[in-house]
Amino acid sequence: DQQVKQNSPSLSVQEGRISILNCDYTNSMFDYFLWYKKYPAEGPTFLISISSIKDKNEDGRFTVFLNKSAKHLSLHIVPSQPGDSAVYFCAAKVTDKLIFGTGTRLQVFP
Amino acid sequence: EPEVTQTPSHQVTQMGQEVILRCVPISNHLYFYWYRQILGQKVEFLVSFYNNEISEKSEIFDDQFSVERPDGSNFTLKIRSTKLEDSAMYFCASSEREGGYSYNEQFFGPGTRLTVL
Numbered sequence: 001d002q003q004v005k006q007n008s009p010s011l012s013v014q015e016g017r018i019s020i021l022n023c024d025y026t027n028s029m030f031d032y033f034l035w036y037k038k039y040p041a042e043g044p045t046f047l048i049s050i051s052s053i054k055d056k057n058e059d060g061r062f063t064v065f066l067n068k069s070a071k072h073l074s075l076h077i078v079p080s081q082p083g084d085s086a087v088y089f090c091a092a093k094v095t096d097k098l099i100f101g102t103g104t105r106l107q108v109f110p
Numbered sequence: 111e112p113e114v115t116q117t118p119s120h121q122v123t124q125m126g127q128e129v130i131l132r133c134v135p136i137s138n139h140l141y142f143y144w145y146r147q148i149l150g151q152k153v154e155f156l157v158s159f160y161n162n163e164i165s166e167k168s169e170i171f172d173d174q175f176s177v178e179r180p181d182g183s184n185f186t187l188k189i190r191s192t193k194l195e196d197s198a199m200y201f202c203a204s205s206e207r208e209g210g211y212s213y214n215e216q217f218f219g220p221g222t223r224l225t226v227l
Contacts, residue, residue: 032214043114043201043218044153051214089153093214096141096158096166103152 003027004092006101013108019077021104023090026071030092030099035064035075038087038103047088048075080108112136114219116202122225123192131187131222133202142185143203143216144177146170153201159185192226199223 005024013019021035031052036044050057050064050073057064063076077084085108090101115134123129135142144156157167159177176188185204189196200223203216 034215036218041221041223043116043203043220046215046217049215091153096143096160097155097168098145098153098216099155100153 004090004099004101006090006104008104009102010105010107013080013106015082015108015110016079019075019080019084019106019108021075021077021088021090021106023073023075023101024071025073025092027092027094027099028071030094032093033064033066033073034091034093034098035062036089036091036100037084038089044089077106080106082108082110084108112138114202114204114217116200116219116222118222119220120223120225122227125194125226126191129189129192129224131189131200131202131224133185133187133219134183135185135202135204136217137183138206139204139217140207141165141205141213141216142177142179143205144187145201145203145218146198147201147221148195148198156187189224192224194226197224197226 034049035047038044048059048062048064050066066073087103087105089103091098117132142159147153155168157171158165174190178186199221201221202219205216206213
């Protein structure tokens with residue numbers, strides 16, 4: 001059941017440049033979307049979120065864009081830093097639960 | 111900064127044994143969750159808990175699983191008779207009361223790695 005999809009398993013970006021991570025979803029009942037960052041052997045760390053009634057939310061270097069007609073959201077990180085290297089998960093909220101994507105491994109190199 | 115904590119970090123058990131995974135949610139949070147991640151797979155929702163009762167559960171959360179808030183701080187997940195396929199990382203999460211500023215945001219603990227032999 002692929003309700004939340006992250007089609008790029010990995011992304012490599014040079015330090016200082018923009019990282020763009022993408023996520024698609026199929027269920028129009030999702031009312032809230034979140035991005036989490038995860039390091040190996042740790043739990044997901046909340047990064048940024050967006051309500052389905054908005055199309056953009058910004059927090060420092062992180063911006064999330066939501067395109068409801070395309071059922072697509074993206075996370076922009078600018079400028080990218082080596083410490084951003086991790087796996088990024090997109091998640092959608094419906095009722096109480098979060099539905100996660102498969103994750104995108106971001107590597108930021110000097 | 112407040113955080114969710116989980117114990118133990120790693121639990122090894124024999125098939126058929128009971129295990130209890132423990133979590134201490136963020137202190138002013140009222141909603142509690144368990145998720146799991148089997149190696150190489152997605153993070154999957156198991157159960158949500160509010161006001162001392164289950165508010166939602168997934169198909170995975172069958173009669174072998176139970177949750178409890180035995181006191182004002184702990185939240186536990188019990189697996190009565192473990193199976194090989196229960197081997198996974200189990201994550202506890204919590205969120206604020208409905209209407210709270212970050213109600214929709216769930217904050218995760220570091221996880222317990224369960225290995226069933």
